Amino acid sequence: MAGRGGMAGLKQVQRQTGVALWRQIADRIREAISTGAYDETGMVPPETMLALQFGVNRHTVRSALAALAQEGIVRAVQGRGTLIERKERLNFPITRRTRFTAGIGDQAREMRGLLLDEAKEEASAEIARWLGLKPGEQVIRLETLRQADKRPVSRATSWFPAKRFAGIGAAYRAGESITKAFAELGLPDYVRATTEVTAAHASAADMADLELTPGAILLIAKAMNTDLEGMPVQYSISRFAADRVQFTIEN
Amino acid sequence: MAGRGGMAGLKQVQRQTGVALWRQIADRIREAISTGAYDETGMVPPETMLALQFGVNRHTVRSALAALAQEGIVRAVQGRGTLIERKERLNFPITRRTRFTAGIGDQAREMRGLLLDEAKEEASAEIARWLGLKPGEQVIRLETLRQADKRPVSRATSWFPAKRFAGIGAAYRAGESITKAFAELGLPDYVRATTEVTAAHASAADMADLELTPGAILLIAKAMNTDLEGMPVQYSISRFAADRVQFTIEN
DNA sequence: TATGGTTGTCTATATCAATAGACATTTTAA
DNA sequence: TTAAAATGTCTATTGATATAGACAACCATA
Structure with a gap:
């Protein structure tokens, strides 16, 4: 027996629910940051990788990251990546x-x-x-x-x-x-x-x-x-x- | 001194935030139901009144109520109003x-x-x-x-x-x-x-x-x-x- | 200095969310 | 029976959301 619990597997975001995809993704990334999922690098994965992971276009991921930057949680640096600024709880x-x-x-x-x-x-x-x-x-x-x-x-x-x-x-x-x-x-x-x-x-x-x-x-x-x-x-x-x-x- | 705390006053819903207005309204009404705000009548206020209260079109309110009906929280009856079905916590x-x-x-x-x-x-x-x-x-x-x-x-x-x-x-x-x-x-x-x-x-x-x-x-x-x-x-x-x-x- | 990997910007298109108005249908009560 | 009040349905239009592709700008490193 296995298959439930833990692992992702299912679609992580849903459409036509009244909550924009970019906001759902922002919420997931914020949660991942606060639980220390990206502590090794101190950065969020590249936009293209997140887009693949969530099954959306890269622009949609960019909207999510822009929202997190607005909150002061991450800071994007052209050429390098998107750095995590704050992760406390x-x-x-x-x-x-x-x-x-x-x-x-x-x-x-x-x-x-x-x-x-x-x-x-x-x-x-x-x-x-x-x-x-x-x-x-x-x-x-x-x-x-x-x-x-x-x-x-x-x-x-x-x-x-x-x-x-x-x-x-x-x-x-x-x-x-x-x-x-x-x-x-x-x-x-x-x-x-x-x-x-x-x-x-x-x-x-x-x-x-x-x-x-x-x-x-x-x-x-x-x-x-x-x-x-x-x-x-x-x-x-x-x-x-x-x-x-x-x-x-x-x- | 007064003006803060309790009373509505401010706009209750916001646009362009990644959360659809109808969902924000649905969340507010669900909360109001669970705190007993509509206990006197056992019904949600009429759609036109809610639309006025939230400052949106009646159709937007209808989307919110449809979502709550889907959850089994309310039931709309044509000619009478929208009845509250469940309110427990x-x-x-x-x-x-x-x-x-x-x-x-x-x-x-x-x-x-x-x-x-x-x-x-x-x-x-x-x-x-x-x-x-x-x-x-x-x-x-x-x-x-x-x-x-x-x-x-x-x-x-x-x-x-x-x-x-x-x-x-x-x-x-x-x-x-x-x-x-x-x-x-x-x-x-x-x-x-x-x-x-x-x-x-x-x-x-x-x-x-x-x-x-x-x-x-x-x-x-x-x-x-x-x-x-x-x-x-x-x-x-x-x-x-x-x-x-x-x-x-x-x- | 060249290259690969990354974020930034632009254009175009399709779908969803929200508004607006009109009218039908049902219930309640005068 | 009638009128008022409520929900149900339809059409049309506008703005926000999401996709797609192309390319520029920047950084680190070989």
Whole structure:
């Protein structure tokens, strides 16, 4: 028995599906780069070889490579080939002590957390349930963008009980981290209680914030943090650029 | 301050991106259905309204709805509207005692696990590392397809130490579950050690197995299970149809 | 310096995606 | 019975996608 699993064999791209061939090919090459398939040479195979491999015209491959060059992943050099510029995928551990900045701190030189927006609002039924509040109680919502080495990694919306964490927006803007903002407001430690992970296509807003192209994938983590007594302190929905991260769960 | 977060505002679909408008719209509507946006009526808004909302021609919306009908998510009825047929998303808890069948057992009537292929092979460096073997030692690889109510949910490739689990293919085929197969072979209990989660576009093979369309998203879980002494017993790569599942991590 | 291998550019053609408009068909409700 | 609202079908046109071929420009190396 054999024939399934692993090996290519099947046609790798499909026509008439609403997704252009050049985009399907770009997605496959991006994936191959991030898994280290071309590490030996540091280059993508020649256009003619890729065209043969995917069963398309060389021009179609060129469209795919142009898109990847636009993303800054490869750089074509006439006469030599197409060089790989960037291939990282940040690992993001999800544990009881999950922290964004510390979690990937050693995998990137510069971590930043930008506050895009802050608002005080009434808790919806869902937010209230997660934070252990009554619907309509005041919560503070923060819209944040997290970057690693100037490259956007995730876009998060977080809610906090307004009474307990007044001023968390300013604290976040100053420290660029939830952990530091909590510490500033008198909460030295907290733990991750639950995390729900899904995946979806990027919306237009996420494309803009995370510098993605249509068809791009998001890993979505809905998380609830509590203080050490088990009282909810934060509920957040984080949208990660899926080709830049992986989650690790250690049990 | 306001304006970000939540509300639409921006153009929801983009042109000249390699992803056809009708597919982008289909993805948005599928997502809206699964989050319960149309639960009040049980129907999708009229085609003319969707066309207005997305800023496209009615025919383009019709292409999107035709694709969703093809997937069995909606059903158009002339004169009435477009009815929502299915909107479930299975929850899959990832804990120390993660088991596929038990995990979603109460969310579906009929759970099945089909053995697609079985092979004995030499462990690659990566597989050997995960299973605590020397590269080249014999392992058994199982290719399985898991279904909930006859709908494919995930496609998994699993490796087991060949010496300890000879005959696991037959045991899986009989019991349609890893847990039962392990029990059959004298391992009554085991635990999930680590799980890595990523997302990617579906390959052609996955599209076929999971009945997906191009552009569809996979949630990929790479998991290692051990026996109660901490000895690795299984390494697996499971590819889930992202629009049918969510993962939950309880810390 | 010559050659082979590679990316860059151009022209031409066929197919798919998207818009536009008109009208038919079916259901629901006035 | 009628009208309104919804999906179904058809024709026509435009722009994006994909193929095909030819050749130029550039790089590394023999």
